[in-house]
Structures are given as C-alpha cells and as structure tokens.
Amino acid sequence: MLPPDFYQSPTLTLARSLIGKVLVRAHEGRQLKGRIVEVEAYHQDGDRAAHSYSGQTRRNAVMFGPPGFLYVYFIYGMHYCMNVVTEEDGVGAAVLIRALEPLEGIETMRALRGPQIKTRDLTNGPAKCCQAFAIDRKADGWPLNGSQLFLEDSEPLATNPIGTSKRIGITKSTELPWRFYVKDNIFVSKHPQAIL
DNA sequence: GCTACGATGACCT
C-alpha cells in the first residue's frame, strides 16, 4: 500500500492543523498549557516507521480506534511519547506531539521535569512533553476533549509560517516529509533541512 | 522462552 496523499489525507491535514493549537492538562488542581509547535504524522499505509504498519497489537490498539483519542507508548526503557489518533475506526494512524511552547503552569512543568531545567528545555522533545505534562501509560486512550486533557481554541498563528521536513529519530521510511513545525520557534526540538 | 532494538534524552568532550 502506498502512503496516503500528502494534501488529502486526514492524518496529514490534521497534523498541520494541530500546529498552533493549545494543549491543556489538568493536573493536581493546576492547569498546564502549551502551544503545539512541532508534530509528526504516522500512518499504517506505506509508512514502515509507523507502529501500526504491521497491524494491530495490544500496544497500538488505540491507534486503530476512532480519532480524537491519545495514543501513549513507552520507549527506550524510560520515556513516554503521546500521539493524537487521526483516522476512522479500523485505520491505524496518529500524529506525534514532538514539542510545545510552555504557556501556563511552567513552574509545575519544571517540578515534573527537574528544578534546574531551563524553560526552553521543558518541552522541546516528545518525551519531554509527556514528562512536563504528567502523561504516562495511564493516559493511553484518553479522549482529547476530556476533563484531564483537551485542546483549546486558539488564535491563528500571526507570523511564523509552518515548516515541513523529514521526520526525526527513525530508520525506516525516512523519505516521507511528514514533520511539521513552527518556523523560528525556539521550542522546536531540532532543525533538520526544511523541505517546503 | 529468547533476543534485538527502538517515533529519546542527559551528559560528556
């Protein structure tokens, strides 16, 4: 199966539309907020880097469920990463949240990440986002419009257009231009060659 | 049952 069309796939459209949205986490009586500034798309069709590429398992089951839910997985023996499920029931696809711009609850994020962590290092990476937002295995399957986690409507990006590049940290299907980020935003995790 | 490895991050030079 070939990868889906770049401009018509719901997953790729949603990946781009998530850029600039504000993620809100209610944690122990406080609100944590961060603007999404970097994401990557993963899809069962033609994307050998996707966890869903080889079919449904217990770990990736949420990816194959309905859209609008959180898929959280454990990686490298110590980190969690969070994704937004993007396609209809039965299709395994999701968007990885790779970086956030901290907006509110920064001291709580620092308490979760480490007291000496600089603000710009709190959430500039997928596992950092999970740690700063207190997201772990328990959040696998959470709705994205629930009481503990939701997306807030936000102003469209005034300046800073969206950049596109290859994805980071994978060894398969590396050619797919499925990473999206806010150009010139200091909270973006890394800066590979821009494509568009 | 066994084993290789990964959608990472922290720390070092």
Next chain:
DNA sequence: GGTCATCGTAGCA
C-alpha cells in the same frame, strides 16, 4: 560530535 541508560514489545523459535 559521541556514549549510554533501561525495559516493553514484537518477532521468532
């Protein structure tokens, strides 16, 4: 630039 901590998962026997 490089090293490595650490373990769940998937694939295979």
